[in-house]
Amino acid sequence: MAATTAALRDPAPAAAAALTFPRPIFATVAPHPFLQAHLAAPQPSKAPLRANSRTAHEFRRVGINTGSLTHCNGSAVVRLGNTSAVCGVRAEILDEAHVQATADFAPSTGNETEEDAERERDEMESLRLLVPNVELSTGSTPQHIPGNAPSSFAQTLITRVRSLLLSTSLVRLSDLRILYAPPSNPDGLDAEPEPQLKGYWVLYIDIFYISIDGNAFDAAWAAILAALKNSVIPHAFWDEDLETILCSDDPSEAHSLTLRGLPVPSTFAVFEGKHDWNESGEAEEADWVLSDPDAFEETVCRESVCVVVDCTVGNKGTKDGILKSLEKSGGDVVDRDAMKGLVKRAVDRWAEVEKATNTKP
Amino acid sequence: MPITILPPSAPIAAAHLHHDDSDEDMSDDDGLPVQSTTSIVTPGETVTSDPQWMRGHGTYVPADTTTIISTVAGHLHKTNKLLSVQPLRARYTPEIGDLVVGRIVSVQTKKWTVDIAAPMLASLPLSAINLPGGILRRRTAVDELNIRTFFSEGDLLVAEVQSLHGDNTASLHTRSLKYGKLRNGLFTSLTGAGGGILSRRGGVVRSKRQTFTLQTGAGEIDVVLGVNGYIFVSAHKKAGQDEKDVSITSLEQGVSETLYSSQNDDIEPGVAREITRVSTLVKGLVGCGRRVDEDMIVRVYEGAVELEAEEKVMGSSERAGGAKGVVEAVLGRLEMGG
Amino acid sequence: MAANTDRRRINAPSGGTSAPVFAKPVKEYGYLQSLRPNRTRGPDELRKTFLQTGVVPSASGSAYLEVPTTTTSSQPSLIPPTSSLKIAASIQGPKPLPRSAPFSPTLVLTTTVKFAPFATRYRRGYIRDSAERDLGVHLETALRGVIIGERWPKSGVEVVITILEGDEDTWWGDSKAEGGAGSGWGLLNVLAGCITVASAAIMDAGIDCVDMVAGGVAAITGDGQKVLDPCPAEHQDIVAACAVGYLASRDEITELWLKGEVGADPDTLIEGATHAAMGSVSVLREVLLENIETKTKAAKEGSKRKLEDVEMTG
Amino acid sequence: MALPTLALPGTLLGPASKYAPGPGTHIHDASIYASIVGTVASSPSPNTTTTKLPLLSISRPGDAGPTDSANILPEVDSQVLARVTRLGARFASAEILVIAPANATSISADAAVCSTPFTAQIRREDIRATEKDKVTVQDSFRVGDLIRAVVISLGDQGGYYLSTAKNELGVVVARGEGGEVLVPVSWREVKDLRTGRGEARKVAKPF
Amino acid sequence: MAPPQPQQVNLSPAELSFLRSTLCQAPPVRFDHTKGPKDFRSMRAEYDVLPGANGSARVALEDGTEALVGVKAEVETSQWRPSPDARGSALAPDAEMRDAADDEDAKGKGQNSWIEMSVEIPGFRDDDSLPVFLASMLTESLLASGGLKDRLYINTRFHWKLYIDILLLSPPLSYPLALLSMTTHLALLTSRLPALKSEKDEDPLFDDDWDAAVFLYPKSKASASDDKPPVIVLAMGVGPNIIFDPCMEELAVADSVLAIACANATASSTRARIVSVRTIDPPSHLTPPGVPNSMNSATGGTVPASSAEALTQRELLANSGVWTPPRGGMKRGLISQVVKMVVEEGGVAEEVISALQAIELG
Secondary structure, rough: HHHHHHHHHOOOOOOOOEEEEEEHHHHHHHHHHHHHHHHHOOOOOOEOOOOOEEEEOOOOOOOEOOOOOOOOOOEEEEEEEEEEEEEEEEEEEEEEEHHOOOOOOOOOOOOOHHHHHHHHHHHHHHHOEEEEEEEEOOOOOOOOOOOOOOHHHHHHHHHHHHHHHOOOOOOOOHEEEEEEOOOOOOOOOOOOOOOOOEEEEEEEEEEEEEEOOOOHHHHHHHHHHHHHHHHHHOEEEEEEOOEEEEEOOHHHHEEOOOOOOOOOOEEEEEOOOOOOOOOOOOOOOOEEEEOOOOOOHHHHOOOEEEEEEOOOOOOOOHOOOOOOOOEEEOOOOOOOOHHHHHHHHOOOOOHHHHHHHOOOO | OOOOOOOOOOOHHHHHHHHHHHHHHHHHHOOOOOOOOOOOOOEOOOEEOOOOOEEOOOEEEEOOOOOEOOOEEEEEEEOOOOEEEEEOOOOOOOOOOOOOEEEEEEOOOOEEEOOOOOOOOEEEHHHHOOOOOOOOOOOHHHHHOOOOHHHHOOOOEEEEEEEEOOOOOEEEEEEOOOOOOOOOOOEEEEOOOOOOHHHOOOEEEOOOOOOOEEEEOOOOOEEEOOOOOEEEEEEEEOOOOOOOOOHHHHHHHHHHOOOOOOOOOOOOHHHHHHHHHHHHHHHHHHHHHEEHHHHHHHHHHHHHHHHHHHHHHHHHOOOOOOOHHHHHHHHHHHHHHO | HHHHHHHOOOOOOOOOEEEEEEEEHHHHHHHHHHHHHOOOOOOOOOOEEEEEEOOOOOOEEEEEEOOOOOOOOOOOOOOOOOOEEEEEEEEEEEEEEOOOOOOOOOOEEEEEEEOOOOOOOOOOOOOOHHHHHHHHHHHHHHOOOOOHHHHOOEEEEEEEEEEOOOOOOOOOOOOOOOOOOOOHHHHHHHHHHHHHHHHHHHHOOOOOOOOOOOEEEEEEEEOOEEEEEOHHHHOOOOOEEEEEEEEEOOOEEEEEEEEEEOOOOOOHHHHHHHHHHHHHHHHHHHHHHHHHHHHHHHHHHHHHHOOOOOOOOO | OOOOOEEOOEEEEEEEOOOEEOOOOEEOOOEEEEEEEEEEEEEEEOOOOOOOOOOOEEEEEEOOOOOOOOOOOOOOOOOOEEEEEEEEEOOOEEEEEEEEEOOOOOOOOEEEEEEEEEEEEEEEOOOOOOOOOHHHOOOOOOOOOOEEEEEEEOOOOOEEEOOOOOOOOOEEEOOOOOOOOOEEEEEEEEEOOOOOOEEOOOOOOOO | OOOOOOOOOOOHHHHHHHHHHHOOOOOOOOOOOOOOOOOOEEEEEOOOOOOOEEEEEEEOOOOOOOOEEEEEEEEEEEEOOOHHHHHHHOOOOOOOHHHHHHHOOOOOOOOOHHHHEEOOOOOOOOOOHHHHHHHHHHHHHHHOOOHHHHHEOOOOEEEEEEEEEEEOOOOOOOOOHHHHHHHHHHHHOEEEEEOEOOOOOOOOOOOOOOOOOOOOOOOOOOOOOOOOOOEEEEEEEEEEEEEEEEHHHHHHOOOEEEEHHHHHHOOOOOEEEEEEEEEEEEHHHHOEEEEHHOOOHHHOOOOOOOHHHHHHHHHHHOOOOOOOOOOOEEEEEHHHHHHHHOOOOHHHHHHHHHHHHHHHHO
């Protein structure tokens, strides 16, 4: 297998006492050299392979299965290699009476403008109509043992998910409003009666990881997308004599969520080759930007980039993505040009995910 | 009668029963002006201000006064001119030379910590035990690694208090053949009743013989009365190790063979039964607030056996109160029978 | 809800939200009852069980169990008639005990059972509630007797159970109280599922056990009939039910949880539960045997690859 | 009675009078039962002191390759690879990363990778076989060194006890402050080939 | 975050194997030599100890473990949930149908949530597994027969909410379940609710005369067949023997432990009824296995070279004097045997219940 032959010839001092290890042991005792040994291997024809025998640019296949949970309005199970997550979307009713300081509500006009979306975003955020949460303490990794409060990792993860949900204003407020059109106008005029706001749907979006092998964020988001697309919200109406909001259990009256576009994140990890390896000064630049890193790679990479693109809204078809968000942390490898490349890779990735989310189970 | 539920009453009825005679030994002495009407005094209570008395355990005399004030809640006792207050419940305070029964709490690199019912855990250094292969063997680094093979958590041992440190923690030693790991028997704890000299009523008393062998119908039984109120009743050790004084070689045998064994020899059911009976009776004795020493145990044991025999004959074994009940009954008979 | 004051999570609107109330059941007489599911299986017929091991590669052992719902609603409605059972189990360890822990001569077993918020008809909190802790104790009891702990000195193992979907206590139409405080019949099914899936995961982890423990449930209905593997929503009148953790080859029971007016002689009920457990045993056996074969195959290939060592320098 | 090839926990393997229980089995009223999932193997009894009967054992399917970092615990005499984590005056702390099965001569293919490292200690007197009194921990190890050692005791709750008091035991990979590789030049010294600067170590004799 | 284990005993392997050997004798020799296998430890009990509560009791065992239970009842408004019949009574104008709705008795109207139980044990957080387990077992045994909760029904708008607070006053020396349940039983048996004066659906008004108050568990002439609160007994299996109300030392060597909640015999059957059974994980599983001399270097033995060898030797020492923690569970035959001993006429259940009854009468 390629990695092995490569390792035998990696840039190393012949003088150093060579000791040989089986691969998994090599990986544990010296993770960094192990990965480098793989990547630095000059391949006859194809690009160098990582330890997981993917190329540096290669993402893992996304497998999506939706609608499997009984008690959810929408749900999805997402597989990203050995990372798998379950997302359940649950709609509950927030009674208008319980809303302090109701945002002045304007019936959404057909053609919405940017500031409409802006206002919607504020209203959703202030009312907390979207309640996403993640759970990692499910034995999904050795690191997260139940009984402890959510780790900082879990907290950052959920904050990222939430901010992306809001910033992309993926869910439309119009889908969540519960309106009531009185039979007749209260002040007897025969003018068109004003529809009144009686309440909101609140979406509880819970993500449970079954197993984590790196890149938890992309998996979480894919699960959310699929679950939301899969969600069905019952028709809710105001009942005069009971004076509460009731729902119709008739599937034909229910509506599904119409999402704004399809933002897809792609996470990259930067692996910095160690140059001090060869005592004979010539340090050839050796850095690799790995798409969709797995758990092992995350442990040896400092720098990471997350690019969120949406190609549905692009004018030049799906080949051109709108940059929805860009996150980069640590390290100094990825410069402007590199970033261009990454966006390109993100756009390609978008197509794959888009396909996966559209294929019905 | 599977279940017996008694109406509520004072926890230790026996306390009163006993409290009388301690009154007597107050009253028989005229001229002791005791402020407290009963023989029970509480901390801070003035026992007497008569300068003729000397202060003993559980009392103190404030600077430049002659008043003796109690520092504990307990019974007032006088021996000649010495006034002492014996606490109702006292934790064991170790004294050098005490024979104690202890339980290993934790194992450290070079020592064990041992629970001996004292306020502080005692310690048993690795250097203070007989190492297998003979007393004369030098301690090696290997012993440190194998420390758990000698004693480990939960093990019981009988040891002697070798020294006391400033904070009243005791350190023990087992460098004698009558000390070491305990097995083949039952452990009974009389916590709160320990405390040597002070515990004239209830609990173990320091005496010349803390360990003795009891003759029972089924066979001999060893009883170890730890001064700290921990008691171990076990099958009698086979002769050959502690009876006749032994030559160093066979002694080494003895040491290495059984000293640190945590495996029981096979005990005949009869003996096991008697062992259980004895430890039950000991609990009963404390329940009745009686002292626990060799002769008391022997008398009560024999009494109990008789009692059972007679009940078998008459076939009536209707009694409440379990262990305590038996002991009370036995004691009753003993008093009558003088 | 406990989550309301939780600073480490995203919280629901302070006003609180309520589950949707559907109109027709409330307004139309008879409609509610028309939705009531009924048991279509025979009294001794068990529901199908789907079991799979090795779902969590990073764990030393893992398994996933699913018991799909049997009833299909007569007319189209958004209200699910009954719920299915979906449980994931993951084993971490045997691994060294935390520094603080005292020396233990045997394997220290920790079991955690948690419902996902969307696992039941009423949304659950993020903090484990008493029902979940109680389940944890039951599961622990079921496993302790099976695991040969003395073979793993000074090490611990975590059994983590996640319930993605749980059986219900009663049919939703009958349930009076919101949320918990139900009759708890559903918990018995959940427990049985937990036992089976945990057992599979533990064997997947290769921890020594004296036998394969498997869960099973039986119940007695109002007319005194004994039913195996009851789906509480399908029975309006369960008077007593019982879940067991059963060791088939030893004919022993490590966990017994029986509740309700069973009268003077619960033997038949227990008997029924063990029969139900036998069903789970056969599923376990099937799945695990299949696993060895595939694994041993894989190992053969693995041994080939293993020969080529990577030379590591520096 | 013929032995089954595959066994599950609770599978009856045979009477205790005809076989001896080995790894992966246990005895329940006078018969041997399997206690793990795996393939059954019968081998002549390893040491005749305990029993003369053929030994029944069950091997976990994964054990064939180290890929399955199955649940192997360190035991006395098993050789391990560990990383030094702390230096003290009287002992050095390390974390065990890889365990070779008991009395296997070297870390070979069938060694197991620990999912969670085990904490361990190397006492000063166990660092070196000779001149124990001269040894100092500082001149034997540095934090981050990879060492080969053997387990000499399971120790108390603190951790396992390791020893490097053998020629082939000691530091196998050492790095300087800059993370540069230090190459062993003698049994007690390693050197940075570029700068030629040497550091003291208890070096393992390369195979 | 393992909670402190009360049943975690630290007895030495030698003690454990001795205890077991005596308990396995026929007849078993118990840790308290004077007790037979079916005997309970004697206890002291009193009731109505808390004047502020509707009912209360205090029970103390000889070994010093002591429990206190207070029962307090408060009137609570029933929450209204939309449903066809509820709506009927809420909206329908004609009085007949509403009366009809009320006149039917409270049968089946009670709700589980009307009874709230809390168990407090020194040294335990109330969400630790032990208190949770105890609370849920006590609760489910109370709820098993609908009788109690139905008696809390006042009218369509109001009901009694019953708070049962259970306190263990001493650290749990032995497994406290049986003690707590007996105390609870006594407290409930003697609890009374003020008599209702108001009618039907009007806001409830109560008689302030305490003597007029009605018992939560009504008493008739034939007190034997009255509905009484259930009581939980502990039984352990060790070898061939069954032992009731085991003490800490005995639990430490148990093969298996059963907690059986049973209610008194009703008119229908002469035998007591089981309302709930749970296995309890015996602490014996956590006990340290003894090291046989042959494997102990300190006793002239040789330490096995490998764990595999150690395993072989360990398995081979069948019940010798060396302690090995019990494995497996409880034979089914044993379970039904235990149950029989509990429910049979003049069995343990009857004994306990009548003994507790006797306290109140005498």
